[in-house]
Amino acid sequence: MNRTGTRVMLVFGDPIAHSLSPLMQNAALQKAGVNAVYGACRVPKEQIGAAVAAVRLLNVWGVNLTVPLKEVVCPFLDELDPAAQLIGAVNTIVNRDGHLVGYNTDVYGVRRTLDLDLGFDPAGKRVMILGAGGASRAAIVALCQAGAASLGIANRTVARAETLIAEFAPAFPKTAFHACSLSSLDLGNGLKKADLLINATSVGLKGDRFVDFPWPALPDHAPVLDIVYSTEETSFVAAAKRHGHMATGGLGMLAAQGEKAFELWTGIAPQEWLMRSCLNAAQGKPTLLPMEGNLLAGMIGS
Ligand code: ATR
Helix, strand or coil: CCCCCCEEEEEEECCCCCCCHHHHHHHHHHHHCCCEEEEEEECCHHHHHHHHHHHHHCCCCEEEECCCCCCCCHHHCCEECHHHHHHCCCCEEEEECCEEEEECCHHHHHHHHHHHHHCCCCCCCEEEEECCCHHHHHHHHHHHHCCCCEEEEECCCHHHHHHHHHHHHHHCCCCEEEEECCCHHHHHHHHCCCCEEEECCCCCCCCCCCCCCCHHHCCCCCCEEECCCCCCCCHHHHHHHHCCCCEECCHHHHHHHHHHHHHHHHCCCCCCCHHHHHHHHHCCCCCCCCCHHHHHHHHHHC
């Protein structure tokens, strides 16, 4: 490929060393013949303003943001798309001739993994979300936009769930909201009528787990999504499966948010299943895509 005029894309986060975004984005760029490279930079939270200034100075084409930068980046951008504005978090920046626009493609990621991995259409359904932080905000917007009938927000700190509901309920008048605690009794009552359960807490990130989770209350038909992304099956997904539920972790969401970001930057959709296959390959799982020219093997080995 002619590398004259190669554009640069980056992911910022702290920590960032283990990000799989460079793997899947570079594979997609190469496959699509886009003359660009995607790298990872550690950016401490207090340096986000300087990092965004560098994006402008160096004319970086696009940026992804991960923990802990998604919220703090907002004031440094020129424009936020409506979903990012509502959520108050940006995971993708598009540089349009120096005008930096913030998007939240996690919303698309949630919708896509519900569809592809769980065959779940939120329209008219009742959903229980665990957690009231950033991940929960993206899930709420995704579900409300897709027409969920009711959303329960269960959080360790109930007041935080109530604050979240007060913020989102006016934007989504067709969805009924209710808050509850994570106690077995409270949560068990809420789960009885749920058609879908989502873990959007950070429980499971460091190998920790919920104790006394009221699994028997969740109806058999309800699938389970654990937004926590881990290279191994999380304890939450494992427990859901043990109790007979269809369940998936955050891999599908990670791939889908990356696909949407790629499309926002380049104007073209990445090859279907490529990013997901990269993530599977990185975990030593079978890929879904025939690998041409040993593209992935080379990238993973490098
Ligand atoms: P993120 O942006 O990744 O969602 P966050 O804003 O720090 O991160 O939110 C983390 C969520 O996980 C919160 O809902 C938090 O509950 P609190 O609001 O009560 O802090 C939840 N969480 C973290 N550790 C938890 C634990 N050990 N048990 C239950 N919930 C936990």
